Amino acid sequence: MQPGDALNVVAQVAVTLAGFAGIVVVFRPESVHQWSALDKFRLRLLLINSALPLGYALFGILLLSLDPPPAAIWRWCSGFTIATQLVFITTIGGPRRSIPPAEFQSVSKVMFYSALVVSSIAMALQVINVAFWNRFWPFF
Numbered sequence: 567m568q569p570g571d572a573l574n575v576v577a578q579v580a581v582t583l584a585g586f587a588g589i590v591v592v593f594r595p596e597s598v599h600q601w602s603a604l605d606k607f608r609l610r611l612l613l614i615n616s617a618l619p620l621g622y623a624l625f626g627i628l629l630l631s632l633d634p635p636p637a638a639i640w641r642w643c644s645g646f647t648i649a650t651q652l653v654f655i656t657t658i659g660g661p662r663r664s665i666p667p668a669e670f671q672s673v674s675k676v677m678f679y680s681a682l683v684v685s686s687i688a689m690a691l692q693v694i695n696v697a698f699w700n701r702f703w704p705f706f
Contacts, residue, residue, distance in 0.1 A: 570630050577623040583616035604669040614654060622647060644695040651689055 587609065591598060598606065625646050629639045665673075 570627060573623045573626045573630070577620055577627070580616045580620035580623060584613065584620070587612045587616060602669055603665045604673070607665055610658065614658070618650060618654065621650060641696055644692045648689070648692050648696065651692075 590609065590612065594601070598609070601609070622643065626639070626643055629642060634642075
């Protein structure tokens, strides 16, 4: 499969996930303003986890259309990923601060902290890819 085709598939899946988030909002009995802080946080994660891959795929498609050297594409994509993830981390804030402690008790701690560890490792590999090796191309 060519890189452009793979990026097109990723973009289509990301748009599908965003559509699913819209369906989740429509079929809830109350409006978004009446949701609990935990439900709002989950919706925000669902939307961001569909918007970020879409942005990454579109950025990769843009770089493929400019025809830079392939080695540079992976490094630029990793740099773009780091920048957008840092923006995401700073704008989302600490979920433990935004969710009341009573609601946070219902969250699976194993799932919460394992997702934190996996995302931290992925971010570290992106930094290594930009800084040193340029070998972690499976991210894109």
